[in-house]
Amino acid sequence: MAVGLDDPAFKDAAEKVKTLSTKPDNATLLKLYALFKQATVGDNETDAPGMMDFTGKAKWNAWNDVKGLSREDATQQYIELATDLIARD
Numbered sequence: 038m039a040v041g042l043d044d045p046a047f048k049d050a051a052e053k054v055k056t057l058s059t060k061p062d063n064a065t066l067l068k069l070y071a072l073f074k075q076a077t078v079g080d081n082e083t084d085a086p087g088m089m090d091f092t093g094k095a096k097w098n099a100w101n102d103v104k105g106l107s108r109e110d111a112t113q114q115y116i117e118l119a120t121d122l123i124a125r126d
Contacts, residue, residue, distance in 0.1 A: 040108040041077035047112050050119035057126045067099035074100045075111035
């Protein structure tokens with residue numbers, strides 16, 4: 038099974054989700070970000086951002102929360118979430 042950007046359905050969903058007419062809430066955006074990073078990079082092995090980098094810290098935490106999730110599962114979950122958002126748009 039192709040993972041991340043090697044999966045045509047993932048790549049298509051990643052492009053389409055950028056064109057939503059209604060911006061998803063922050064929690065959903067963080068979930069999309071975390072699943073995208075997990076699917077394309079794998080586990081978060083980076084250092085946590087500083088305390089004053091609120092956006093960076095939120096994104097780092099979201100990605101770190103899916104640590105251990107396989108790239109295949111992250112790819113599938115991203116596609117499902119993005120497809121749902123696109124369908125509701």
